[in-house]
Amino acid sequence: MSAPHVKVDRDRCIGAGMCAMTAPEVFDQDDDGLVLLLHATPPAAHRAAARMAVGLCPAGAITFAEPEPDDS
Template identity: 65%
Template sequence: MEIGVDRERCAGAGMCALTAPEVFDQDEEDGRVRLLTARPVDGQRAAARLAAGVCPAAAITLGD
């Protein structure tokens, strides 16, 4: 699984950092998404998938 984030689309709501804190963080300054790892390991994938699903701005993409 490879994760992509679009900081232009990001609304800074924090749903990703709340749902998958090992994969996503929020920028200290503007609150927008920061990717901690583009390739989450086994125990992180389900949360990453959920985070992509709940992102209000559809700013997270999941690749193979």
């Protein structure tokens, strides 16, 4: 089974910084204040914070994709 995957849309980012404050192990901000993704597949210890950052992003610039269950 593959790990969850985080994606960011820097074009949608408004630089609020909620992601970097909520999950600094997964997100940062560049010099313009836009989101930087540090770990597209965050370790298990940081996944809950990454999910929370998705919900807190006022621009909806972050998505968190859970892997599809393997039916084999």
